[in-house]
Amino acid sequence: NAGVTQTPKFQVLKTGQSMTLQCAQDMNHNSMYWYRQDPGMGLRLIYYSASEGTTDKGEVPNGYNVSRLNKREFSLRLESAAPSQTSVYFCASSEKGGWAKNIQYFGAGTRLSVL
Amino acid sequence: SQQGEEDPQALSIQEGENATMNCSYKTSINNLQWYRQNSGRGLVHLILIRSNEREKHSGRLRVTLDTSKKSSSLLITASRAADTASYFCATDATGNTGKLIFGQGTTLQVKP
Numbered sequence: 589n590a591g592v593t594q595t596p597k598f599q600v601l602k603t604g605q606s607m608t609l610q611c612a613q614d615m616n617h618n619s620m621y622w623y624r625q626d627p628g629m630g631l632r633l634i635y636y637s638a639s640e641g642t643t644d645k646g647e648v649p650n651g652y653n654v655s656r657l658n659k660r661e662f663s664l665r666l667e668s669a670a671p672s673q674t675s676v677y678f679c680a681s682s683e684k685g686g687w688a689k690n691i692q693y694f695g696a697g698t699r700l701s702v703l
Numbered sequence: 704s705q706q707g708e709e710d711p712q713a714l715s716i717q718e719g720e721n722a723t724m725n726c727s728y729k730t731s732i733n734n735l736q737w738y739r740q741n742s743g744r745g746l747v748h749l750i751l752i753r754s755n756e757r758e759k760h761s762g763r764l765r766v767t768l769d770t771s772k773k774s775s776s777l778l779i780t781a782s783r784a785a786d787t788a789s790y791f792c793a794t795d796a797t798g799n800t801g802k803l804i805f806g807q808g809t810t811l812q813v814k815p
Contacts, residue, residue, distance in 0.1 A: 630807040690795050694745035
């Protein structure tokens with residue numbers, strides 16, 4: 589049971605570089621999420637996808653784009669990285685409704701440093 | 704904006720003692736969840752309490768919910784060193800299309 593898999597685990601970028609964080613889940617969940625976690629800030633939602641083919645902004649979407657490639661995969665792109673985007677990024681998935689009640693399953697995270 | 708506010712921010716206890724963490728939130732909710740995060744890892748779901756429930760147990764975990772005060776507490780009984788982690792509450796707000804809003808977390812250290 590892989591659950592939610594994120595790649596890469598670590599990344600160092602220079603200001604202005606671009607990169608895509610990959611996320612895949614094998615639980616057949618409809619909903620997927622991208623969060624960032626900064627010290628003392630908890631998790632903040634960047635973007636989410638309630639179902640295949642839909643994406644919506646979360647609390648902190650500026651500087652990011654997402655693609656829901658198919659039901660399994662949800663990628664996060666930084667077009668021009670800035671030092672303020674140094675953070676730990678988590679992907680999660682869930683199956684809302686019924687007994688599941690939106691319990692989210694998280695990947696191990698990507699630790700990104702922007703110099 | 705953060706929905707959940709947790710206190711204390713940090714808690715240090717001896718093995719065998721009980722640990723209590725509190726969470727307050729701002730809006731009406733469908734349910735409230737607690738997650739644990741070990742250092743350097745992703746979050747793991749611990750327990751969910753629905754808005755019409757007042758108390759729930761799972762092993763050594765006890766969660767209470769007071770919707771009139773918009774608050775919840777997580778009690779870990781007979782703590783172990785392996786319980787050392789950060790604990791987050793998360794609210795599934797009414798009409799929020801499935802999104803969770805996380806608190807800032809409580810860091811628990813259990814000393815052997």
